[in-house]
Amino acid sequence: xxxxxxxxxxxxxxxxxxxxxxxxxxxxxxxxxxxxxxxxxxxxxxxxxxxxxxxxxxxxxxxxxxxxxxxxxxxxxxxxxxxxxxxxxxxxxxxxxxxxxxxxxxxxxxxxxxxxxxxxxxxxxxxxxxxxxxxxxxxxxx
Amino acid sequence: xxxxxxxxxxxxxxxxxxxxxxxxxxxxxxxxxxxxxxxxxxxxxxxxxxxxxxxxxxxxxxxxxxxxxxxxxxxxxxxxxxxxxxxxxxxxxxxxxxxxxxxxxxxxxxxxxxxxxxxxxxxxxxxxxxxxxxxxxxxxxxxxxxxxxxxxxxxxxxxxxxxxxxxxxxxxxxxxxxxxxxxxxxxxxxxxxxxxxxxxxxxxxxxxxxxxxxxxxxxxxxxxxxxxxxxxxxxxxxxxxxxxxxxxxxxxxxxxxxxxxxxxxxxxxxxxxxxxxxxxxxxxxxxxxxxxxxxxxxxxxxxxxxxxx
Numbered sequence: 001x002x003x004x005x006x007x008x009x010x011x012x013x014x015x016x017x018x019x020x021x022x023x024x025x026x027x028x029x030x031x032x033x034x035x036x037x038x039x040x041x042x043x044x045x046x047x048x049x050x051x052x053x054x055x056x057x058x059x060x061x062x063x064x065x066x067x068x069x070x071x072x073x074x075x076x077x078x079x080x081x082x083x084x085x086x087x088x089x090x091x092x093x094x095x096x097x098x099x100x101x102x103x104x105x106x107x108x109x110x111x112x113x114x115x116x117x118x119x120x121x122x123x124x125x126x127x128x129x130x131x132x133x134x135x136x137x138x139x140x141x142x
Numbered sequence: 143x144x145x146x147x148x149x150x151x152x153x154x155x156x157x158x159x160x161x162x163x164x165x166x167x168x169x170x171x172x173x174x175x176x177x178x179x180x181x182x183x184x185x186x187x188x189x190x191x192x193x194x195x196x197x198x199x200x201x202x203x204x205x206x207x208x209x210x211x212x213x214x215x216x217x218x219x220x221x222x223x224x225x226x227x228x229x230x231x232x233x234x235x236x237x238x239x240x241x242x243x244x245x246x247x248x249x250x251x252x253x254x255x256x257x258x259x260x261x262x263x264x265x266x267x268x269x270x271x272x273x274x275x276x277x278x279x280x281x282x283x284x285x286x287x288x289x290x291x292x293x294x295x296x297x298x299x300x301x302x303x304x305x306x307x308x309x310x311x312x313x314x315x316x317x318x319x320x321x322x323x324x325x326x327x328x329x330x331x332x333x334x335x336x337x338x339x340x341x342x343x344x345x346x347x348x349x350x351x352x353x354x355x356x357x358x359x360x361x362x363x364x365x366x367x368x369x370x371x372x373x374x375x376x377x378x379x380x381x382x383x384x385x386x387x388x389x390x391x392x393x394x395x396x397x398x399x400x401x402x403x404x405x406x407x408x409x410x411x412x413x414x415x416x417x418x419x420x421x422x423x424x425x426x427x428x429x430x431x432x433x434x435x436x437x438x439x440x441x442x443x444x445x446x447x448x449x450x451x
Binding site for chain 1: 225244247252269334
C-alpha cells in the first residue's frame with residue numbers, strides 16, 4: 001500500500017469526493033511554493049473512495065471555496081505534528097472572490113474596483129448566488 | 143448622504159413623499175424655482191438617452207441649479223481608460239449630485255461606493271431604472287388618486303424590460319397583489335423575478351397570450367416596446383409584433399377611466415390614433431418625470447421641502 005508521511009506543520013484537506021482533489025489543487029495550490037501532496041482514490045469508510053491534499057507550512061485556505069466544491073470536506077490544521085484545529089466546511093452564505101458573475105454585462109467584468117459579493121439565495125440541488133452589483137443569479141459549478 | 147441606485151433604497155414612506163412633493167411642484171412650480179440656487183448636477187451619460195438625460199437637466203434648471211456633464215462616454219476620460227471610481231471621486235469636487243447612466247449593470251452601485259456626493263441611477267443596462275419607477279408612480283397617483291389598489295396589466299417585452307421589473311417589484315411592495323402579464327412566450331417575465339414576487343410578496347401573476355383577454359378588466363394598461371433584436375429570426379418578430387400592438391379597436395370595451403402608460407420611446411406598439419384617446423397618458427407620464435425628479439434632487443440635496451430645520 002502507498003504510504004505518505006504525516007506533516008509537521010500545515011493543513012490536511014480530507015474527505016474530498018474522489019475526483020475533486022485535482023480540481024481543488026488546480027484552483028487553490030498551483031501557485032504555492034510549499035510542498036503539496038495530492039492523494040487520489042484513497043479508501044474511505046465514509047465515502048468509499050476519497051481524495052486528500054496535504055500542504056506544508058500553509059495554514060490559511062479559502063474555506064468558502066472548499067464549502068462550495070464539496071460539503072463533506074474537513075480541514076485539519078497541524079501544528080508541531082499535532083492536530084491543532086479541525087474545520088468542517090459548509091455551503092457559504094456569502095462569497096467574496098473566487099467566483100465570477102455569470103452576467104456578461106455586469107460591471108465586475110470590466111472594472112477592477114468592482115469585487116462582487118455573492119449571497120446564497122437557494123441551495124436545493126443547485127447553489128444559486130446573487131451578485132451584489134447586478135443581482136443576476138450565478139449557479140456555482142466546479 | 144443618500145443615493146438612489148434601486149427603488150429598494152427608499153422606504154415606501156420616502157417613495158410616497160417624493161411622489162407627493164413631485165405633485166406639489168407640478169401644481170406650483172414657481173414656489174420651488176430657487177431651491178437649488180448655487181447647486182450643480184453632474185449629468186454623466188456613458189450611453190445615449192433622450193428622456194432621462196433631458197428630464198434631469200430640465201429638473202435641475204427648473205429648481206434654479208446648474209448642470210455639467212457629458213452625453214457620450216467618448217467625450218469623457220472613460221475613453222482614455224479611466225476607471226469609473228476615479229471619474230466619480232473627482233466629480234465630487236465639481237458638483238453636488240450625480241445622475242449617471244451606464245451600459246454595465248451595477249456601475250451606479252460601484253459609483254456610489256466611491257462618491258462623496260449623492261448618486262442617482264439613471265439606468266444601468268437591463269438592470270435598474272429607479273427614476274422611471276418614480277415617474278410611473280407619480281403618473282399613477284396623479285390619474286388614479288393612489289399608488290396601490292388598482293388592477294394593472296403589463297404588455298410587451300416583460301423579459302428584458304427593466305422598467306417593468308422595477309415597477310412590478312415596487313407596486314408589490316406597496317401591496318398590489320395581482321398583476322396581469324401579456325407577452326410572447328419568448329419575452330415572459332423572468333422566472334427568478336416571478337419566484338421573488340410570489341415568495342416575498344405573495345403576488346398572483348396571471349399570464350395571458352393576448353391583450354384582448356384582459357384589457358377590458360384593468361385600471362392601468364402598461365405597454366412596452368418589443369425590440370426586433372430580441373427574436374431569433376425576423377419571421378417570428380413580424381408574426382408577433384401586431385398581436386402586441388394597441389389599437390383603438392382593442393380599446394373599445396376598456397374601462398373609460400383606464401389609463402394607458404408607456405415608458406417611451408414608442409415605435410409601433412401603440413397606434414398613433416390611440417394618442418388622441420383620453421385614456422392615453424404616456425406623454426403626460428414623461429412630463430411628470432420632470433417633477434418627480436425635481437422632488438428627488440431636492441431630497442438628496444436636502445433643500446426646499448427637505449431642508450433640515
